[in-house]
Amino acid sequence: MEMEKLVSLCKRRGFLFQSSEIYGGLNGFWDYGPLGVELKRNVKEAWWRDMVTTHDELTAPIGAPSPFEMVGLDTAIIMHPQIWKCSGHYDLFSDMMVDCRETKHRYRYDQILGRWAEAKGRRVFVTTVAEDELAEITRRALKLFHLRSKNADQLQWQSDLTSLEKVDDLSQVLAPAAKEIGTLTEPREFNLMLETYPGPVKDEKNRAFLRPETAQGIFVNYKNVLDSTRVKIPFGIAQIGKSFRNEITPRNFTFRSREFEQMEVEFFCHPDTSRQWYEYWRDRRMKWYTDLGLSSARLQLRDHDPDELSHYSTGTADVEYAFPFLPEGEFGELEGIAHRGDFDLRSHMEGKLDPNSSPLTVELGDDGKPKYRGSGKDLTYRDEQTGRRFLPHAIEPSSGADRATLAFLCEAYREDSAPDEKGKMQTRTVMRLHPRLAPIKAAVFPLVKKDGMPEVARDIYRAMKGRFAAFYDEKGAVGRRYRRQDEAGTPFCVTVDGQTLTDQTVTVRDRDSLEQWRVKIDDVVEEIEKKVS
RNA sequence: GCGGGUGUAGCUCAAUGGUAGAGCAUCGGCUUCCCAAGCCGACUACGAGGGUUCGAUUCCCUUCACCCGCUCCA
Numbered sequence: 001m002e003m004e005k006l007v008s009l010c011k012r013r014g015f016l017f018q019s020s021e022i023y024g025g026l027n028g029f030w031d032y033g034p035l036g037v038e039l040k041r042n043v044k045e046a047w048w049r050d051m052v053t054t055h056d057e058l059t060a061p062i063g064a065p066s067p068f069e070m071v072g073l074d075t076a077i078i079m080h081p082q083i084w085k086c087s088g089h090y091d092l093f094s095d096m097m098v099d100c101r102e103t104k105h106r107y108r109y110d111q112i113l114g115r116w117a118e119a120k121g122r123r124v125f126v127t128t129v130a131e132d133e134l135a136e137i138t139r140r141a142l143k144l145f146h147l148r149s150k151n152a153d154q155l156q157w158q159s160d161l162t163s164l165e166k167v168d169d170l171s172q173v174l175a176p177a178a179k180e181i182g183t184l185t186e187p188r189e190f191n192l193m194l195e196t197y198p199g200p201v202k203d204e205k206n207r208a209f210l211r212p213e214t215a216q217g218i219f220v221n222y223k224n225v226l227d228s229t230r231v232k233i234p235f236g237i238a239q240i241g242k243s244f245r246n247e248i249t250p251r252n253f254t255f256r257s258r259e260f261e262q263m264e265v266e267f268f269c270h271p272d273t274s275r276q277w278y279e280y281w282r283d284r285r286m287k288w289y290t291d292l293g294l295s296s297a298r299l300q301l302r303d304h305d306p307d308e309l310s311h312y313s314t315g316t317a318d319v320e321y322a323f324p325f326l327p328e329g330e331f332g333e334l335e336g337i338a339h340r341g342d343f344d345l346r347s348h349m350e351g352k353l354d355p356n357s358s359p360l361t362v363e364l365g366d367d368g369k370p371k372y373r374g375s376g377k378d379l380t381y382r383d384e385q386t387g388r389r390f391l392p393h394a395i396e397p398s399s400g401a402d403r404a405t406l407a408f409l410c411e412a413y414r415e416d417s418a419p420d421e422k423g424k425m426q427t428r429t430v431m432r433l434h435p436r437l438a439p440i441k442a443a444v445f446p447l448v449k450k451d452g453m454p455e456v457a458r459d460i461y462r463a464m465k466g467r468f469a470a471f472y473d474e475k476g477a478v479g480r481r482y483r484r485q486d487e488a489g490t491p492f493c494v495t496v497d498g499q500t501l502t503d504q505t506v507t508v509r510d511r512d513s514l515e516q517w518r519v520k521i522d523d524v525v526e527e528i529e530k531k532v533s
Numbered sequence: 534g535c536g537g538g539u540g541u542a543g544c545u546c547a548a549u550g551g552u553a554g555a556g557c558a559u560c561g562g563c564u565u566c567c568c569a570a571g572c573c574g575a576c577u578a579c580g581a582g583g584g585u586u587c588g589a590u591u592c593c594c595u596u597c598a599c600c601c602g603c604u605c606c607a
Binding site: 003004007008009011012018021022023024025026027088089092093097099101105106185188192212245247248249251256333418419420421426428445447448449450451453475476477478479480481482483484486493495497498499507509514516 | 534535543544545558560564565566567568569570571580581596597598599600604605606607
């Protein structure tokens, strides 16, 4: 399937529009049209119903270690800036970066180390980002000055190892991996979080961030939920909401947008059982996508390699989909299921933890105090059976609503053949969306606009509208009307014909098989409702 | 962020330094008893800004967006 065809259909039928299109568009932002908004709402509602509303806390679901509770939450997009310092996003997301024009590599300004070296009358700041800095710098300096190891004494070091930040003139700098000097751009600030300034006066003191993930809203409300709901561990808190990231390269339709919507659960459990819960959520979340129509052949559950994991995490897996815009054999992330240990709760309690420490300890600043202070609130959980206190571990299934919607659109797009009125085969474009996700569940047509058929059809339409999304159309050839609904992904079309007027039956036409069968008018609404829910 | 390409109607495309065309879609009729191309009619476009020119959709510059490759993707 060519992506342009899907993009074109999305615009033509009103699934997706480029944001601010009449002003030329805005990179990284997208608008959902009348059909798209229904589809995305259905995705989110399917998720919420399956995770929260219909969850039965009395019964252990298949594969779950025990019964558990699920509650929801809806937190603000803008939160206290300290949250992002303790979560680690602040340090990771706002950096001075330099680009190398020669190698096209991008580096964190503060991570490039180097030494001033002089030889043959030239003075160059030789840099590296490698682990064994001194050896690497020496090796690169010799190479730059065309010196053999035995002539190393011709090389004079004019400084100890220092940060590139101390160097004023970048034209005399040998960039890591570069062959020539002076290839680095001036340092530029990269803010991966979008900033805003609550309050009428723009002042640095007021600087806040649009959340880059919804999860932190859950962590900082974890105690409120415990105190207000009587939930007991193990339990999950679910949230759906917008998040914002300054993606460096927004691309691939809505796949990498700067404004996007997440569907996240933080599942809190005892540390001893966390591994089992992680496996439960990982497998359950994978199944959710196949249940809603993504083909197993295009989906994969990819466990992260141990070296991809934070050491405090015992597992992270991605649910990935083979999007048609990716190269053959490559997959794009739909959802990450992460074992986060107690990193987040402890960071919000004690102060930002150093993710590289083991066991985890609070990261200290130059003054020996915590780099970012936590809330100081006790977030431990008291097991009322044993009387023991502990900090729960969190399992985080974090799903992208827009990415899921895009995957469902990609999966649904098909071109097949259907006969026209002369029996000649024609290409048919059809969106084979799962009935639960389809924006319109059924369309109702009078076969022709006369003989009392419209009146009957309208009555059926009205009866449907009270129960589910339906669409009425009486214009033009009926084949054309069927094809229009095919592109909208409507699973069923109900047609009133001449026979209806004599025996009170209508035809129901199936979108995918094109089969038709007759149903009594009195039964048709219920029959379709059963098939689409 | 870098390099290359593209930007004309809702969609897919055409042509042109001087009035911009088509197919499909849409809308209004007619026709039509089951899968888009039967008939008549109607609507709609040169991404934005600036420059050159008597005159720019066309040439030049800038910008925005999209596509491809590289980079990035916590």
